[in-house]
Amino acid sequence: MLFFIEVALSGLMAGVMYSLVALGFVLIFKASGIFNFAQGVMALFAALTLVGLMEKFGMPIWLAIIGTIAVMVALAWAIERFMLRPLVNQEPIILFMATIGLAYVLEGMGDILWGSDVKLLDIGIPQGASDWMLDSFNIYIEKLEIFAAGTAAVMVTFLAIFFQKTRIGRALRAVADDHQAALSVGISLHTIWVIVWSVAGIVALVAGIMWGSKSGVQFSLSLIALKALPVLILGGFTSVPGAIIGGMIIGVGEKVAEVYLGPIVGGAIENWFAYMLALAFLLFRPQGLFGERIIERV
Amino acid sequence: MNERNVGGEMLKVENISLSFGIMKVLDDISFDIKQGEIRSIIGPNGAGKSSMLNVINGFYHPQQGSITFKGETRKQMAPHVAASHGIARTFQNIALFKGMSTLDNIMTGRNLKMKTNLFWQALHIGPARAEELENREAAERIIDFLDIQAIRKKPVGKLPYGLQKRVELGRALAAEPELLLLDEPMAGMNSEEKEDMCRFVLDVNSEFGTTIALIEHDMGVVMDLSDRVLVLDYGKQLADGLPDEVRNNQDVIDAYLGIPHEQA
Amino acid sequence: MIYRETGQFKANYQDDQALFPIAQDRYVVLAVLLVTFAIVPLLLNQYWLNAILLPFLIYALAALGLNILTGYCGQLSLGTGAFMAVGAFSVFKLMTVIPELGFIPLVILSGLITAAVGTLFGLPSLRIKGFYLAVATLAAQFFLIWLFNKVGWFFNYNATGMITSPPMTLFGVIITGPSADPVAKYYLVAGFVAVFALFAKNIARGRIGRNWMAIRDMDIAAELIGVRPLIAKLSAFAVSSFYIGMAGALYFAVWLGSAEPTEAFDINQSFLVLFMIIIGGLGSVLGSFLGAAFMVMMPILLKNIMVDGLGTDAALAAHIEIITVGVLIIGFLIVEPHGLARLWRIAKEKMRLWPFPH
Numbered sequence: 039m040l041f042f043i044e045v046a047l048s049g050l051m052a053g054v055m056y057s058l059v060a061l062g063f064v065l066i067f068k069a070s071g072i073f074n075f076a077q078g079v080m081a082l083f084a085a086l087t088l089v090g091l092m093e094k095f096g097m098p099i100w101l102a103i104i105g106t107i108a109v110m111v112a113l114a115w116a117i118e119r120f121m122l123r124p125l126v127n128q129e130p131i132i133l134f135m136a137t138i139g140l141a142y143v144l145e146g147m148g149d150i151l152w153g154s155d156v157k158l159l160d161i162g163i164p165q166g167a168s169d170w171m172l173d174s175f176n177i178y179i180e181k182l183e184i185f186a187a188g189t190a191a192v193m194v195t196f197l198a199i200f201f202q203k204t205r206i207g208r209a210l211r212a213v214a215d216d217h218q219a220a221l222s223v224g225i226s227l228h229t230i231w232v233i234v235w236s237v238a239g240i241v242a243l244v245a246g247i248m249w250g251s252k253s254g255v256q257f258s259l260s261l262i263a264l265k266a267l268p269v270l271i272l273g274g275f276t277s278v279p280g281a282i283i284g285g286m287i288i289g290v291g292e293k294v295a296e297v298y299l300g301p302i303v304g305g306a307i308e309n310w311f312a313y314m315l316a317l318a319f320l321l322f323r324p325q326g327l328f329g330e331r332i333i334e335r336v
Numbered sequence: 337m338n339e340r341n342v343g344g345e346m347l348k349v350e351n352i353s354l355s356f357g358i359m360k361v362l363d364d365i366s367f368d369i370k371q372g373e374i375r376s377i378i379g380p381n382g383a384g385k386s387s388m389l390n391v392i393n394g395f396y397h398p399q400q401g402s403i404t405f406k407g408e409t410r411k412q413m414a415p416h417v418a419a420s421h422g423i424a425r426t427f428q429n430i431a432l433f434k435g436m437s438t439l440d441n442i443m444t445g446r447n448l449k450m451k452t453n454l455f456w457q458a459l460h461i462g463p464a465r466a467e468e469l470e471n472r473e474a475a476e477r478i479i480d481f482l483d484i485q486a487i488r489k490k491p492v493g494k495l496p497y498g499l500q501k502r503v504e505l506g507r508a509l510a511a512e513p514e515l516l517l518l519d520e521p522m523a524g525m526n527s528e529e530k531e532d533m534c535r536f537v538l539d540v541n542s543e544f545g546t547t548i549a550l551i552e553h554d555m556g557v558v559m560d561l562s563d564r565v566l567v568l569d570y571g572k573q574l575a576d577g578l579p580d581e582v583r584n585n586q587d588v589i590d591a592y593l594g595i596p597h598e599q600a
Numbered sequence: 601m602i603y604r605e606t607g608q609f610k611a612n613y614q615d616d617q618a619l620f621p622i623a624q625d626r627y628v629v630l631a632v633l634l635v636t637f638a639i640v641p642l643l644l645n646q647y648w649l650n651a652i653l654l655p656f657l658i659y660a661l662a663a664l665g666l667n668i669l670t671g672y673c674g675q676l677s678l679g680t681g682a683f684m685a686v687g688a689f690s691v692f693k694l695m696t697v698i699p700e701l702g703f704i705p706l707v708i709l710s711g712l713i714t715a716a717v718g719t720l721f722g723l724p725s726l727r728i729k730g731f732y733l734a735v736a737t738l739a740a741q742f743f744l745i746w747l748f749n750k751v752g753w754f755f756n757y758n759a760t761g762m763i764t765s766p767p768m769t770l771f772g773v774i775i776t777g778p779s780a781d782p783v784a785k786y787y788l789v790a791g792f793v794a795v796f797a798l799f800a801k802n803i804a805r806g807r808i809g810r811n812w813m814a815i816r817d818m819d820i821a822a823e824l825i826g827v828r829p830l831i832a833k834l835s836a837f838a839v840s841s842f843y844i845g846m847a848g849a850l851y852f853a854v855w856l857g858s859a860e861p862t863e864a865f866d867i868n869q870s871f872l873v874l875f876m877i878i879i880g881g882l883g884s885v886l887g888s889f890l891g892a893a894f895m896v897m898m899p900i901l902l903k904n905i906m907v908d909g910l911g912t913d914a915a916l917a918a919h920i921e922i923i924t925v926g927v928l929i930i931g932f933l934i935v936e937p938h939g940l941a942r943l944w945r946i947a948k949e950k951m952r953l954w955p956f957p958h
Contacts, residue, residue, distance in 0.1 A: 073731055120930075121930055124934040125933065125934060128933075128937060130730070130731075131676065132933050132937050135874075135878055135929065135933055136929065136930050136933050136934075138874075138875075138926075139926040139927070139928075139929030139930040139933070140926060140930065141926065142922050142923065142925050142926030142929070143922075143923050143926035143927055143930070145922055146919045146920065146922035146923030146924075146926065147923060150916065150920070150923075264738065264867070267734075267735050267738065271732060275731075303750070304750045306746060306749075307746075309742050309743075309745075309746045310742035310746050313735060313738050313739035313742055313743070314739050314743065316735050316739070317724060317735065317739045320724065320727065320732055320735065320736065321724060321727055321728070393824050394824075395823075395824060415823040415824045415826075416823055416824075416826045416827065416828045418824070419824060419825055419826030420826055424825070425824060431820070431821035432817075432821075433814050433816075433817035433821075433822070434817055434818075435813055435816065435883065436810065436813055436814075436817070440810055440813075443807075444810045444813075444814050444822075444825065444827070445825060447807060447810070447811060447825060447826055448825075448826040450807045452807070454835065457802060457806040457807065457808055458799035458800075458802050458803050459799070459802065460802035460806065464802075464806060467807075468617065468806060468807075469613050469614060469617070472613045473613065476613070507825070511825065511826065
């Protein structure tokens with residue numbers, strides 16, 4: 039029983055990590071209706087830049103973080119200027135394909151700028167098992183995971199307030215609904231998009247830091263993007279809390295399946311379990327747990 | 337004026353109620369459509385007219401009530417079943433297949449008349465070819481009828497609005513329907529285009545004997561064309577009868593028609 | 601001036617519906633076929649065959665398949681790699697168990713097996729649309745590759761998990777395995793592709809193709825006309841998977857010779873074919889060929905320019921290639937989202953008027 043709780047908790051923590059990446063997706067989708075396939079690569083790129091700034095330029099952590107944020111904002115501006123603006127009002131699938139192209143570009147650039155070897159990322163997040171949890175409940179959880187969960191909670195709260203209460207947040211929601219209509223009421227699409235992609239970039243940085251601290255900064259980070267899809271399916275593409283809950287469900291589901299079902303079928307279930315779970319969900323609730331039910335009009 | 341061969345009852349709608357969540361779109365609607373007649377459904381925007389057509393089509397499934405079409409009663413039917421039983425329609429916001437040409441759109445309308453399987457289609461000889469040619473001729477007859485020969489190979493997405501509406505009518509006619517549902521076929525047209533469309537509607541009815549149910553806002557058209565008129569407002573049935581009766585019905589005047597300026 | 605329809609009148613619908621109604625088009629196609637089957641084999645060498653011609657033809661077949669599903673019927677699929685794997689593993693098992701049937705029937709059979717698998721994974725499309733469907737196909741992609749890796753029966757319990765193509769003959773000539781005859785391989789694959797491209801074109805311009813496009817453009821209206829979404833979507837999945845499966849079988853048996861599932865058929869393969877049909881043109885048979893040619897040639901061209909021409913370091917060149925692919929994808933989507941096929945059509949339109957400006 040204790041073992042199960044440990045597995046489940048471990049899954050929850052892993053799920054939070056997924057959620058961090060999924061958050062970036064939700065942001066961009068909520069504000070521009072685009073499914074940003076490059077979100078995972080953005081996380082990788084952000085982490086690479088951070089490490090690069092610290093190692094190659096010898097910057098202290100706080101300066102490197104600011105520097106990376108600046109880079110991500112510049113990146114957001116470039117993306118808006120050269121990719122989003124020419125593609126305004128195209129169908130979603132075209133935009134999706136464009137983000138796949140973007141992923142390739144960022145991947146190549148990351149490799150060229152900072153090198154493709156695995157890097158260690160240490161910015162002072164506590165490592166190792168949490169002694170407190172071990173002592174109090176006899177459960178093994180890493181301090182890093184607790185830290186990540188806490189960070190996620192803070193970010194989600196902040197983003198939720200941002201979207202609901204601020205003027206910019208409302209503008210973002212308008213843009214997600216209908217580009218042309220938003221333009222016609224005077225919302226500057228370009229500014230909005232730069233803001234959104236910058237915020238998504240910062241979210242990607244946070245995700246990159248968490249993942250990088252955990253397992254080093256390497257290419258596989260960008261594959262997390264694909265895992266985020268099932269998370270979004272479960273949580274709904276436009277829901278911030280949904281991304282968190284979806285991530286946790288996927289995390290727990292995966293871990294539990296791997297531990298309990300894995301040995302029966304030879305292991306490595308994690309490769310596909312999340313997708314099958316998402317698929318099963320879709321068959322019963324095509325719009326996800328928190329997504330909006332689409333009523334088709336003719 | 338309207339000397340038509342109006343036969344027996346073709347479609348009977350009984351106590352239909354339709355809701356989306358808590359929003360009641362149709363509330364206990366009952367009416368019938370007789371074979372060969374031209375029936376109009378009018379009412380303010382949001383009254384539920386298109387939804388009523390969608391129910392007849394089988395696209396929306398009512399929570400209550402039943403539909404009897406050509407003697408068979410059912411609570412709901414799948415859209416393609418409705419189509420195969422002889423119901424065709426056009427849409428308020430043109431639902432043409434924008435990636436295809438006029439001819440292809442109309443040929444798609446012939447879909448139910450074509451049966452050859454994949455194997456013959458791949459080879460494009462024998463039965464597949466013969467069937468394609470036969471249906472091409474049928475499609476061309478409709479193209480002639482609607483006078484759209486010049487645009488038959490054009491992608492419909494590039495056509496002006498009025499022509500798109502005409503092509504959509506052609507696609508509906510291609511299925512040789514018994515009941516044709518037209519959802520605001522004259523919306524957005526100038527008076528010339530409206531005259532043309534009216535002429536087509538009348539011709540379809542007189543030449544092919546097709547029964548027509550028509551949603552329309554232009555009162556002149558409605559009063560001139562229709563045999564009987566149904567009035568909906570906020571999902572409820574306000575009036576149902578001959579055009580003159582409806583025109584003089586006080587409820588209808590209050591809700592929708594209004595009165596001429598001199599009397600105001 | 602050269603490319604005009606003037607004077608080419610059609611006296612009946614049969615002529616109007618011909619595959620190439622304009623005479624000039626017919627000549628071009630005949631010329632292409634002539635070059636393909638009569639001239640190229642004479643100039644063939646091992647390098648050209650293996651680096652360019654075979655992958656081009658095989659990927660063109662796969663692109664045709666994906667175009668049927670995504671381009672004509674509008675169902676996005678990211679599972680192409682896995683379906684190619686199904687074709688490859690099917691033909692492998694068939695070759696080791698019943699080679700007597702002959703190579704071509706075995707390839708067609710593997711296509712049919714893949715069609716069945718594809719139809720199964722296509723079932724969710726009846727409830728799910730758009731991106732969500734892409735997730736379903738991703739499930740297929742990851743699950744199937746895992747399956748082929750794990751279950752020994754698929755690779756005949758071989759220690760490395762790889763499958764290798766045993767030598768097969770066609771009309772007495774060896775066409776698979778290390779000692780295969782290059783010209784024979786070429787004719788086999790080129791013949792396959794030509795025939796099935798014709799079939800695809802015929803299907804696309806007939807009732808089934810129109811129904812697919814109707815579902816793609818306005819699935820609700822299509823249903824209300826009487827197009828049954830179930831049949832249309834599943835038939836698209838089936839035919840598409842059939843083509844992709846055969847492409848996978850040829851990919852493994854004739855081109856690679858041996859394959860390992862995670863390398864040869866992973867998600868990058870799915871993206872590659874998807875890029876081919878986007879760049880080539882969605883919903884176009886010609887586009888499938890153009891896209892395949894483009895994506896096969898580009899890395900080779902880039903490598904030649906950078907490594908051989910400018911002396912760039914190979915690793916750097918590889919990174920630049922990735923960036924270039926990404927930039928080209930974005931560029932194409934901006935400039936002509938309908939791909940090379942549309943550009944070709946525009947060029948033809950201009951040729952009609954040339955030398956007049958309008």
